[in-house]
Amino acid sequence: MKWYKLVAPAAVGLIAGAVIGKKVKDQWLIPEVALNRVKEMYKEDGPISGSWIMMQKEPFEKDGETYTVYRGGISRNIDGVTSQYQFKVNAKNGEILSTGQVN
Secondary structure (H helix, E strand, O other), X not given: OOOHHHXXXXXXXXXXXXXXXXXXXXXXXXXXXXXXXXXXXXXXXXXXXXXXXXXXXXXXXXXXXXXXXXXXXXXXXXXXXXXXXXXXXXXOOOOEEEEEEOO
């Protein structure tokens, strides 16, 4: 058996894997996935009565860095009092970059 019959397919596989891996790594989160990640974090503090997320990405600057984010909100109804929170979540990894109570 010739060595190139083994090495050539292995090299092609490595190159294809590297290209596909780069494409997958550079993908954005689907807005619904980002919202689910945020909801899981908020659920740790109590029940959620409603939520929303903007489908369009927007730039957001924090600590001198610019991120691409989704903007959204969470509503809670605890003991008859409704509280609303807005958040900005990193569109690449689902990390919450900004949050605050609206009312």
